[in-house]
Amino acid sequence: MPIVTPPVADDSLTPFDGGVGVLTRGGEVMGHVATTLGSFWSPFSPLRMQWWVWHIVAWSDGAREPSTEDYPPFLSVSEMKAGHLEVLSRDPSRTGRYDFAWLGSAESAATLARLRITPEDF
Template sequence: MWIVVVWADGVKEFPIEDYPPWTYVAEMRSGYLDWNDGADPSRFGRYEVEWMPPQQAGDERARLGIRSSDF
């Protein structure tokens, strides 16, 4: 599974691929993401994850400029 983090200021992190034991997936299913990757250590930390309906998720991907080529 690939993950792309887009910050509120529009900065888009490089994609990260999650492998077994699926640490990122397990965290997000538990409602959080521990972010310790990326170029800016000031963004490292634990973030709350909220799931949204598929249509809304698609709309948000479009709004944030996330494309298939990002993965």
């Protein structure tokens, strides 16, 4: 048996494993969020791996924010679960709160292809 065990199962993180959501403000689509789920070792939990979520904001005009990591206590993840996301953008005019909603799996795959987001981007 390995000394470091896998993370505790958490079904609430399943949508973040290759998920894509849409960001809207005032009903207008402003961009998308692509997410990926992984795990990491932390000295704060040395015997169990922890979940780790990365996300990329891709704006409707093609610009992208750098990938952002989130880990326990999951601030961005909690926001997306609640239906919004606070974005801190390199462009101050884009910084702020956006409504967030997950896309279906077929639409997610098409959106990732259109945005040209690959696992290497995270």
